[in-house]
Amino acid sequence: MMIENFQRELMRGSLDLIVLSVLADRSQYGYSIQKQIRDASADQVKLPAGTLYPLLHRLEDERLIRSRWEKSTGRPRKWYEITASGRKQLSAQAKQWQSYSQCVERLLTMVGLRTETA
Amino acid sequence: MMIENFQRELMRGSLDLIVLSVLADRSQYGYSIQKQIRDASADQVKLPAGTLYPLLHRLEDERLIRSRWEKSTGRPRKWYEITASGRKQLSAQAKQWQSYSQCVERLLTMVGLRTETA
């Protein structure tokens, strides 16, 4: 609605994809996922804790990721790793994302709004 | 959640952008917007009426588009055109979309999931 809020609205529906792809890279815990996404996006994508943790729980309920508490060393952390089923889902979602984003690009090109593709 | 439903979830947040870009191309009425998006996307993006009309009303409330009933010729139709403010918003949203989609692409590349860019 407001311009400043648009990117948040934009991310709806693709956060699963982002989190799964980060976990496909390497297993890690919630807080580090948050940081990796923030860093990898040059501070453009910031997942608030209130978004991230429920999302992780949802992904775990769907057996796309698996968790394990690590309480012995330092601060207690909950480590997540992607499952085989999660990788399958990620691959399917990535394909759909690309097909969809190409669609949008085509529409924007039509109106002459598309800039250079990286 | 389910793979078949993902693309719908994906579109969340970018439907405004899509509709605005179609209207930036040329003024038209709801039903034809629906068809143009369906055609332009090779049936990949189908906006149900229950999505499209409330969306148009919202955009009009925000003064991004403007409507006018045409009841004299044939079937009554409500024509929509984009406003100056709508074009400004479209341009800003398009930039954010591209910046965001490049972010996602980068994350997917990292995991080796990205295919060729068109």
Add this chain to the structure above:
DNA sequence: AACCTATATATCGGCATGCTATACATAGAC
């Protein structure tokens, strides 16, 4: 005339998702 289909717009209720605020706890720095 009666009927059917494609066109055309509209709204309601339900559902999923994301965010703010809040809470709680630990480790390390000062």
Add this chain to the structure above:
DNA sequence: GTCTATGTATAGCATGCCGATATATAGGTT
């Protein structure tokens, strides 16, 4: 001993999308 960064969690709220449903018109068929 206090402060800050780290680390996880949830309730409550807002938003947005969609299926179902309703209404109406134009044009074609029988």
